Amino acid sequence: MLIYKIVSFCSFAYPTIKERLPVILAKIADTLYRTREKIKSQYQDDASEELKSIIGSCSKLRNEVQTNKVAVPLQDSRDDTRVWNQYLQTVTEREGSPPSWFKSPWLYMECYMYRRIQESVEKCKIMKEFDVFGEQKEKSFTDSVYPTEIVMMHLLETQQKIKENAELIPEAFKVFLKVCLWGNKCDLSISGGEDNAQKTSPLEQLDKLEPNILIDNSNVALNHLQSRKCERIDIVLDNAGFELISDLCFAEFLLSAGLGSTIYLHAKAFPWFVSDVTKKDFNWTLQKLGQINHIAVSNFAQLWKERLNNSSWILQVHDFWTLPFDYSQMETYAPDLYQSLQKSDMIFFKGDLNYRKLLGDLKWPFTASFETCLHDFYPAPLCVLRTSKSDVLVGLPEGRDEEIKAQDKDWLVNGNWGVINACLKTK
Ligand SMILES: O=P(O)(O)OC[C@H]1O[C@](O)(CO)[C@@H](O)[C@@H]1O
Numbered sequence: 001m002l003i004y005k006i007v008s009f010c011s012f013a014y015p016t017i018k019e020r021l022p023v024i025l026a027k028i029a030d031t032l033y034r035t036r037e038k039i040k041s042q043y044q045d046d047a048s049e050e051l052k053s054i055i056g057s058c059s060k061l062r063n064e065v066q067t068n069k070v071a072v073p074l075q076d077s078r079d080d081t082r083v084w085n086q087y088l089q090t091v092t093e094r095e096g097s098p099p100s101w102f103k104s105p106w107l108y109m110e111c112y113m114y115r116r117i118q119e120s121v122e123k124c125k126i127m128k129e130f131d132v133f134g135e136q137k138e139k140s141f142t143d144s145v146y147p148t149e150i151v152m153m154h155l156l157e158t159q160q161k162i163k164e165n166a167e168l169i170p171e172a173f174k175v176f177l178k179v180c181l182w183g184n185k186c187d188l189s190i191s192g193g194e195d196n197a198q199k200t201s202p203l204e205q206l207d208k209l210e211p212n213i214l215i216d217n218s219n220v221a222l223n224h225l226q227s228r229k230c231e232r233i234d235i236v237l238d239n240a241g242f243e244l245i246s247d248l249c250f251a252e253f254l255l256s257a258g259l260g261s262t263i264y265l266h267a268k269a270f271p272w273f274v275s276d277v278t279k280k281d282f283n284w285t286l287q288k289l290g291q292i293n294h295i296a297v298s299n300f301a302q303l304w305k306e307r308l309n310n311s312s313w314i315l316q317v318h319d320f321w322t323l324p325f326d327y328s329q330m331e332t333y334a335p336d337l338y339q340s341l342q343k344s345d346m347i348f349f350k351g352d353l354n355y356r357k358l359l360g361d362l363k364w365p366f367t368a369s370f371e372t373c374l375h376d377f378y379p380a381p382l383c384v385l386r387t388s389k390s391d392v393l394v395g396l397p398e399g400r401d402e403e404i405k406a407q408d409k410d411w412l413v414n415g416n417w418g419v420i421n422a423c424l425k426t427k
């Protein structure tokens with residue numbers, strides 16, 4: 001059987017490269033131009049030239065994408081530049097010519113685009129820490145204050161209930177796990193940077209969305225967490241905004257239910273796939289939560305700051321998450337991260353990109369087993385929570401794909417269908 005790498009001229013990759021990525025790049029240029037005075041006022045020195053240069057680089061990159069130019073080496077001095085350029089050379093040697101937007105592996109080209117955006121910022125002196133997606137991420141948080149309050153209130157009440165009756169833990173675990181799953185609908189890359197915030201109650205939608213969970217291994221994850229004394233749990237975060245809130249509520253629930261004692265949260269080293277959480281976004285979110293006048297929100301904003309101080313939550317950033325490698329390559333390219341993850345009792349991976357990287361972005365048959373497709377990536381028991389926004393999907397029973405397709409022709413890419421895939425195998 002031939003299992004091919006998803007390349008840009010086929011499947012969902014094509015509209016992504018043709019339409020979505022140029023729109024994302026145009027939106028950066030527009031936003032930066034529109035808000036130029038506000039941006040400049042944040043700096044003591046005159047940032048006009050640097051701002052112009054970032055806008056110019058993003059517009060140039062957009063043209064490169066649209067005219068199918070080849071990927072060129074990075075020219076900044078970030079720590080990961082050498083690895084990126086070496087990998088570019090490896091891909092060039094393997095393919096016989098440098099990768100280009102419409103011909104080469106989608107995963108590589110899409111990651112490369114975000115790294116090139118960062119290159120334009122890295123070259124700055126005054127604006128070196130600037131986040132081109134900052135405004136969109138902040139808006140997505142602000143737009144979802146209502147569901148944030150609802151889910152945090154529910155968490156506060158649940159904490160009380162499970163303290164009185166531990167038998168309620170399994171049901172509550174599933175609620176927070178599923179809120180966390182559907183939180184992944186809210187990414188700003190699938191929407192081309194357009195508003196995609198959670199606005200309604202995340203709890204009320206759970207029943208309605210239940211039939212849209214294509215694979216539900218929540219029992220496997222729960223049984224594993226309950227079957228032994230779990231200490232360290234990792235969450236590889238995805239998007240800022242409501243998804244991050246749902247992840248933090250899940251992390252808090254795990255601790256209150258005694259299912260773990262330390263949560264490692266993994267964020268991105270620089271702005272990535274529009275809405276992914278960076279350390280700055282994480283801290284900004286906690287600070288904003290602290291300003292919301294709501295009993296549950298204030299309570300958790302305070303508690304979560306303490307958790308970071310007393311290390312029951314540990315926020316980590318590693319460059320591997322923003323490299324173009326799939327996770328079967330982690331042991332080779334980031335042995336330190338791999339060895340650290342081996343100490344985890346369970347790793348939760350959030351989102352579509354993590355799913356693609358777990359499965360090597362290969363077009364596996366829908367019936368392939370998740371465990372096999374992990375391709376030797378077994379650092380610790382793991383569980384992925386992902387709403388489907390790309391062509392890769394495995395673990396379905398024979399014929400199920402056709403059934404869903406008949407119901408919803410865009411089921412693979414519209415984010416309305418989710419999977420909770422667990423694999424307990426370790427190496
Ligand atoms: O935030 P997520 O869930 O990783 O999704 C990011 C986006 O990246 C992709 O994986 C590729 O563009 C999409 O399919 C999805 O829209």
Ligand SMILES: [Mn+2]
Pocket residue numbers: 187189238239273275276351353
């Ligand atoms: Mn994302």
